Structure formats: C-alpha cells, structure tokens
Amino acid sequence: xxxxxxxxxxxxxxxxxxxxxxxxxxxxxxxxxxxxxxxxxxxxxxxxxxxxxxxxxxxxxxxxxxxxxxxxxxxxxxxxxxxxxxxxxxxxxxxxxxxxxxxxxxxxxxxxxxxxxxxxxxxxxxxxxxxxxxxxxxxxxxxxxxxxxxxxxxxxxxxxxxxxxxxxxxxxxxxxxxxxxxxxxxxxxxxxxxxxxxxxxxxxxxxxxxxxxxxxxxxxxxxxxxxxxxxxxxxxxxxxxxxxxxxxxxxxxxxxxxxxxxxxxxxxxxxxxxxxxxxxxxxxxxxxxxxxxxxxxxxxxxxxxxxxxxxxxxxxxxxxxxxxxxxxxxxxxxxxxxxxxxxxxxxxxxxxxxxxxxxxxxxxxxxxxxxxxxxxxxxxxxxxxxxxx
Amino acid sequence: xxxxxxxxxxxxxxxxxxxxxxxxxxxxxxxxxxxxxxxxxxxxxxxxxxxxxxxxxxxxxxxxxxxxxxxxxxxxxxxxxxxxxxxxxxxxxxxxxxxxxxxxxxxxxxxxxxxxxxxxxxxxxxxxxxxxxxxxxxxxxxxxxxxxxxxxxxxxxxxxxxxxxxxxxxxxxxxxxxxxxxxxxxxxxxxxxxxxxxxxxxxxxxxxxxxxxxxxxxxxxxxxxxxxxxxxxxxxxxxxxxxxxxxxxxxxxxxxxxxxxxxxxxxxxxxxxxxxxxxxxxxxxxxxxxxxxxxxxxxxxxxxxxxxxxxxxxxxxxxxxxxxxxxxxxxxxxxxxxxxxxxxxxxxxxxxxxxxxxxxxxxxxxxxxxxxxxxxxxxxxxxxxxxxx
Numbered sequence: 001x002x003x004x005x006x007x008x009x010x011x012x013x014x015x016x017x018x019x020x021x022x023x024x025x026x027x028x029x030x031x032x033x034x035x036x037x038x039x040x041x042x043x044x045x046x047x048x049x050x051x052x053x054x055x056x057x058x059x060x061x062x063x064x065x066x067x068x069x070x071x072x073x074x075x076x077x078x079x080x081x082x083x084x085x086x087x088x089x090x091x092x093x094x095x096x097x098x099x100x101x102x103x104x105x106x107x108x109x110x111x112x113x114x115x116x117x118x119x120x121x122x123x124x125x126x127x128x129x130x131x132x133x134x135x136x137x138x139x140x141x142x143x144x145x146x147x148x149x150x151x152x153x154x155x156x157x158x159x160x161x162x163x164x165x166x167x168x169x170x171x172x173x174x175x176x177x178x179x180x181x182x183x184x185x186x187x188x189x190x191x192x193x194x195x196x197x198x199x200x201x202x203x204x205x206x207x208x209x210x211x212x213x214x215x216x217x218x219x220x221x222x223x224x225x226x227x228x229x230x231x232x233x234x235x236x237x238x239x240x241x242x243x244x245x246x247x248x249x250x251x252x253x254x255x256x257x258x259x260x261x262x263x264x265x266x267x268x269x270x271x272x273x274x275x276x277x278x279x280x281x282x283x284x285x286x287x288x289x290x291x292x293x294x295x296x297x298x299x300x301x302x303x304x305x306x307x308x309x310x311x312x313x314x315x316x317x318x319x320x321x322x323x324x325x326x327x328x329x330x331x332x333x334x335x336x337x338x339x340x341x342x343x344x345x346x347x348x349x350x351x352x353x354x355x356x357x358x359x360x361x362x363x364x365x366x367x368x369x370x371x372x373x374x375x376x377x378x379x380x381x382x383x384x385x386x387x388x389x
Numbered sequence: 390x391x392x393x394x395x396x397x398x399x400x401x402x403x404x405x406x407x408x409x410x411x412x413x414x415x416x417x418x419x420x421x422x423x424x425x426x427x428x429x430x431x432x433x434x435x436x437x438x439x440x441x442x443x444x445x446x447x448x449x450x451x452x453x454x455x456x457x458x459x460x461x462x463x464x465x466x467x468x469x470x471x472x473x474x475x476x477x478x479x480x481x482x483x484x485x486x487x488x489x490x491x492x493x494x495x496x497x498x499x500x501x502x503x504x505x506x507x508x509x510x511x512x513x514x515x516x517x518x519x520x521x522x523x524x525x526x527x528x529x530x531x532x533x534x535x536x537x538x539x540x541x542x543x544x545x546x547x548x549x550x551x552x553x554x555x556x557x558x559x560x561x562x563x564x565x566x567x568x569x570x571x572x573x574x575x576x577x578x579x580x581x582x583x584x585x586x587x588x589x590x591x592x593x594x595x596x597x598x599x600x601x602x603x604x605x606x607x608x609x610x611x612x613x614x615x616x617x618x619x620x621x622x623x624x625x626x627x628x629x630x631x632x633x634x635x636x637x638x639x640x641x642x643x644x645x646x647x648x649x650x651x652x653x654x655x656x657x658x659x660x661x662x663x664x665x666x667x668x669x670x671x672x673x674x675x676x677x678x679x680x681x682x683x684x685x686x687x688x689x690x691x692x693x694x695x696x697x698x699x700x701x702x703x704x705x706x707x708x709x710x711x712x713x714x715x716x717x718x719x720x721x722x723x724x725x726x727x728x729x730x731x732x733x734x735x736x737x738x739x740x741x742x743x744x745x746x747x748x749x750x751x752x753x754x755x756x757x758x759x760x761x762x763x764x765x766x767x768x769x770x771x772x773x774x775x776x777x778x
C-alpha cells in the first residue's frame with residue numbers, strides 16, 4: 001500500500017477518503033500518515049487546528065520533497081513548467097518550436113528553459129525529483145525513446161533520457177503527448193472515471209486511452225494512433241502511404257489547405273483578406289471567420305468535425321468510453337467544431353454506446369499535456385522511490 | 390491474496406510458479422496450500438510421491454468443490470456443458486437453436502439440457518456451484534440482462550438469472566458471447582497475453598477485448614460492438630439504420646446472399662448446383678466451393694475477409710493489440726478467409742501496430758465460448774466464495 005502515491009492521486013481529499021482508498025481503517029491511515037509527516041514526506045493542510053484541537057482534515061505531499069519538471073513538446077510548440085508535488089505551477093515558459101529541427105536543437109532549448117525556470121524560482125537542479133516529457137509520436141515507454149515517429153523522423157531511437165541526464169540527475173520519463181493529456185485528466189479526476197478517451201487534434205490526430213483506470217499504451221506503445229483510420233476510401237493520399245486517413249483530411253494542415261482553397265476560389269472574402277494580409281492562413285483564422293458568419297469557414301469546420309466524428313464513431317463502437325475529451329490546437333476553432341463532431345458520432349455510433357456518452361473539450365484545456373507530464377514525473381518518481389524503500 | 394482463484398488461473402502450473410503469482414515465498418505458498426488441501430478445496434496432482442518422498446509439484450482445485458455449467462448461446466446454436474473445476478468437460482450437448490424464439494422457449498431448453506446432462510453424469514443439481522452463460526448481444530454484466538440486443542429484441546431486460554434461478558440454486562452469470570470467448574482464451578493462456586482481441590464472425594460480428602489482462606466491457610457493457618463500424622459509406626443499409634456496416638457486408642448472411650447472387654447470375658456452377666439441391670446456401674457451402682477452386686466463391690470469401698480486415702485495421706490502429714484471434718462459424722470457410730483478413734489489416738494499419746501483430750483463428754476453436762462460460766462461472770463463484778469467507 002503506497003500512501004504517498006495515494007495522496008498524490010487524491011489531491012485535496014479528506015483523511016476519510018484516503019483511508020478508504022488505502023483500503024484500511026482511519027486509525028491505521030492516520031498512523032501511517034503520522035510516520036510520513038515525521039519523515040517530512042507528507043504535510044497537513046486544510047482546516048488548521050482550531051481551539052478545539054481538531055486535526056487538519058487533508059494531507060498533501062510535502063513541498064520539501066522537491067519539484068518536478070513537466071515538458072510538453074508539440075509538433076510546433078514547447079511548454080515547460082516547474083511544479084510542486086501537488087502540480088501547482090511555480091514557473092512556466094511557452095514558445096514556438098519545430099520538432100523537425102531535430103533532437104539536438106530542440107532538447108538544448110528544453111534543457112536551457114528548464115535551467116532558466118529553476119533559476120527564476122531559486123531552486124537548485126538537485127531539488128528536481130523527476131522530469132516528465134510528452135512528445136508528438138509513438139514512444140517505447142520503458143526506453144523513453146520515440147519509435148518511427150512520422151512527424152519527427154530524426155528523433156527515431158534518440159535517447160532523450162541520456163541527453164537530459166547529462167544536465168540533470170533526476171529520472172526522465174517520456175510518453176506520447178496525448179497519453180500525457182489523458183494522464184493529466186485522469187489525475188485531475190482523481191481516477192473517478194475509469195474508461196475515457198482524449199483526442200488531440202493539431203498537426204496530427206492522436207488518442208489517449210484510459211482503460212480500467214490506467215493509461216493504456218498497447219502492445220507496442222502505439223495504441224491510440226487513430227490519425228490513420230480511413231474515413232474515405234476515395235480520399236487524398238496521406239504521408240503514411242494510405243488514402244483517406246482522417247489526419248490527412250481533418251487535422252490543422254487540412255483545415256488551412258481547405259481555407260486557402262476557399263480564399264483562392266473566391267468563396268470567402270474574409271479568408272481571402274486574411275490570406276492577402278498575412279500570406280498564410282491558420283486554423284484560428286478559419287475559426288475567426290466562422291464566428292463572423294463566413295459560410296465557407298463554417299463549411300470547412302463542419303467538414304473537419306464531421307470526419308473526426310466519423311472516425312470517433314468507430315472508436316466509440318469499439319471502446320464504449322464514458323467520456324471523450326477533445327483537445328489540441330484545433331479546439332480553439334470554436335464551438336461549431338465540437339457540435340459537428342458530436343452530431344457525427346451520435347449519428348454513426350450505436351445507441352447503447354452513446355446513450356451516456358459525454359463529448360466535450362478537455363477540461364484542462366491547453367494545460368492537459370503539461371499537467372500530464374508533471375503527473376508522470378511525480379507518479380514514476382514515487383514508484384522508483386517506493387521500490388527502493 | 391486469493392489462492393483458489395490463482396490456482397484456477399494457473400492450470401497445471403508448478404508450486405514455484407504459483408508462489409510467484411501469489412507474490413509470496415514458496416514456503417508460505419505451501420503452507421497456504423496445505424490448509425486448503427485439508428479443507429478439501431485443493432488437491433495435489435502431477436508427480437506422485439516417489440520413493441524419495443518428493444512432494445507433488447502441481448495443485449488443482451478439488452473435484453469435491455462441485456461442478457460448473459457453461460452455456461454458449463449463439464444466434465442459431467446452443468451448447469451446454471457440465472465441467473469440473475479445471476473446466477474438464479464431463480458432459481456436453483449441442484443443438485440448433487433460434488434466439489428469435491424468445492427467452493421462454495430457449496431458456497426452457499437450456500434448463501432441460503442442464504438437467505439431462507447432470508443426470509447423465511449422476512450429479513445432483515446442488516453440486517452445481519456456478520452457471521456461466523454467453524449470449525449474442527450486449528449485456529449489463531451486473532444485472533445479467535441483455536440491453537437492447539439487435540438480434541434478439543424479445544430478450545431486452547429479461548431476467549435470465551431469475552429464470553434459471555427457479556431451477557438451480559447456483560449463482561448465474563451472463564456475458565456477451567464474444568467476451569466469453571476472450572475470457573476462455575485468456576484462461577487458456579493463463580493471462581500470459583495482456584492485450585488481445587477476439588473477433589467473432591457469424592450471424593453478426595463482435596469483438597472481445599482483453600486489456601491489462603482483464604476482459605474489458607466498456608462504460609455500458611457494449612465495448613467491442615464492431616459490427617456497425619462503417620467500411621463503405623456507399624454500402625447497403627444495415628438493420629441498425631446506418632449504411633455500409635461491416636456486419637451488413639461481411640457476416641454470414643451477407644456471404645450467403647453474395648453466394649445466391651453468384652449462383653443465380655450463372656457465375657458459379659458449383660454454387661448453383663448446391664442451391665438447386667438444397668434450396669439454400671450457407672457459408673460452409675461457399676467454403677467448399679472455394680476449396681474446389683470455384684472462382685466466384687473465392688471472390689466472395691476474399692471480399693468478406695478484406696472488409697473485415699478493413700474494420701480490423703481501424704481497431705488495430707486504435708488498440709495496438711499483440712494478437713487478434715478470429716472465431717465464429719465463418720472461420721470454417723477455410724484458410725483463404727484468414728489470408729484475406731490479414732492482407733487487408735497489414736495493408737491498412739500502421740507499421741508499428743502490425744510489426745509484431747499475430748492474426749490467427751481462435752486456438753480454442755468452437756470451444757472458446759463454452760470454455761469462457763465455464764471460466765466465468767468458476768471465476769465469479771470463487772469471487773463470491775472469497776467475499777463471503
């Protein structure tokens with residue numbers, strides 16, 4: 001029975017809830033907690049001892065444990081945060097990045113950003129107890145290496161762990177970005193949902209799977225690779241070699257391509273104006289045009305949402321999740337996108353699978369990946385710690 | 390730590406393996422076993438005490454525990470067996486059935502067959518410790534009731550547990566038929582594979598999912614409902630209301646419909662002859678014509694296999710299983726079917742998902758559902774027993 005792990009996964013829970021999650025009596029739980037408080041691993045919080053001498057109701061991991069660093073690397077963005085053991089953010093930095101620059105360039109930025117953030121907080125590197133990093137490709141979790149990542153081929157089998165290990169002594173854990181979004185939501189939910197999906201729609205389309213209350217990575221770590229599910233046999237060729245993959249037809253690059261086509265064909269004065277002004281169009285531009293009532297922009301968003309919903313319908317029939325959370329850059333495109341996804345799933349999935357199905361944007365929004373990276377660092381560090389003890 | 394459950398899931402394993410599965414020392418495991426042998430719950434087997442007085446190496450559940458009954462109800466067939474605690478079959482009976490006759494008619498046959506088989510073995514009904522039953526539709530596992538089953542609407546919310554409970558005192562457990570095929574294979578494998586799928590192709594198409602070493606039923610018990618995944622937007626209308634469902638295009642009724650069309654169109658003298666002789670065609674007839682070199686029959690089998698492979702490709706991209714086992718009546722159609730499924734999956738799934746993917750017919754063959762029904766009865770009876778103790 002791992003008390004620290006249970007406290008980490010029960011943020012803000014009462015001692016009563018904790019005892020029940022540890023499957024022991026409240027007095028036993030209190031005794032275990034007292035020992036860990038004495039060792040400086042746990043601290044009391046919540047209700048302070050009142051005049052009646054009442055015991056504080058909640059426990060948390062002691063801030064003296066150290067900090068974790070979460071890194072969320074997207075295809076075009078980098079997000080780094082230094083976090084307390086309860087994943088409260090002490091310092092955070094975001095910038096544009098391009099994973100195609102290769103691991104040498106990108107990881108040097110990761111390392112330098114980590115150093116800057118730690119310095120800003122006045123925290124020495126040796127106080128970092130774990131580093132969690134999400135990357136936009138399939139990962140072999142044990143070796144912390146990417147395996148044949150289609151968006152970032154130069155990273156294939158590169159040792160992220162070894163690279164960051166030269167600058168930090170803390171253990172390094174790497175996972176697929178959308179697996180970490182799923183882990184982040186699972187942590188936020190304190191495992192109160194057991195079976196749900198997180199879909200990330202950005203440069204690519206991926207899916208994080210929570211099954212029986214745990215993130216599921218599949219036999220080779222490639223579970224959730226839904227971007228190459230076929231939604232139109234007569235569709236365009238995808239970089240994977242097949243035709244009609246949902247990623248080729250509905251991810252951010254496809255949305256901007258449809259927008260450029262609409263602008264150039266004279267179907268959308270709004271998009272044409274932005275294209276002329278900026279020399280390019282983004283999914284956010286399409287969202288803005290849609291909110292301003294542009295019919296072509298609306299049609300593009302509905303088409304992308306509907307294709308993603310068609311893919312999701314297959315996945316929902318197979319997996320019967322209780323919730324589907326949709327995240328990633330494309331969610332900023334606005335509510336019409338979500339409505340189109342929902343309509344397509346409810347139309348195409350079986351009634352029994354969708355009767356209680358909840359489809360919404362990720363509650364953690366753009367933070368999901370970073371929270372997940374922090375949760376990975378904390379969970380795995382505690383696991384290492386536990387197995388050493 | 391549940392020793393009986395562990396022994397049940399470790400058929401024929403040595404004491405050494407058992408101790409490691411129980412996560413305790415060999416001497417502790419031997420002490421626990423000795424207590425259960427004394428209570429008549431376990432018995433020793435394998436190597437008999439030799440002149441050197443060596444201790445028998447393997448343990449099994451005592452036959453004095455009683456028997457379980459497994460029932461495998463398909464859309465058109467009924468299979469019932471009385472089994473020892475190690476799932477050795479003591480008596481078995483199979484017959485044609487039609488679930489559309491409704492629960493009253495079908496369950497009366499189930500009950501009478503159980504009585505006949507027990508009488509044949511000379512075993513009184515009170516020695517039955519659990520009844521496991523598979524049915525061809527979505528099941529709410531806790532209530533043991535079918536929920537809106539498309540192939541058997543009269544069964545919706547009918548209490549199978551109550552009906553059989555009038556004739557037998559043993560607890561009744563009901564699950565979807567393909568979930569039980571998955572449980573059967575999991576038991577045969579002693580959980581040595583953690584993440585695999587079982588696809589049943591018969592009157593319908595369903596999928597049993599094993600995730601993290603457990604059968605996964607989904608948020609509403611409808612997980613694995615892959616028959617209504619769309620493989621052709623321009624395909625025919627399915628009974629579910631959508632178009633191009635794989636079940637409508639590649640399950641047994643679609644295969645026989647294609648065969649009748651080929652016979653009537655003069656494309657297959659072999660199938661035309663069988664149709665004239667019998668007044669109907671079955672999937673088995675198509676398989677026989679194929680083996681005799683009939684080109685139309687080969688084309689039908691390849692088309693069905695290819696469509697099922699196309700559905701499976703989506704599922705494999707999402708779930709990344711280590712193995713896919715294919716079972717159900719259509720597997721009797723011959724090796725060309727399996728080859729077509731494989732070709733389609735390997736063509737359409739991502740390389741990483743299929744690099745180590747093994748696709749084969751269910752090793753337990755036509756027994757998988759019955760073994761799974763027995764395993765369900767045994768597992769859940771032991772669980773009830775454990776929670777009472």
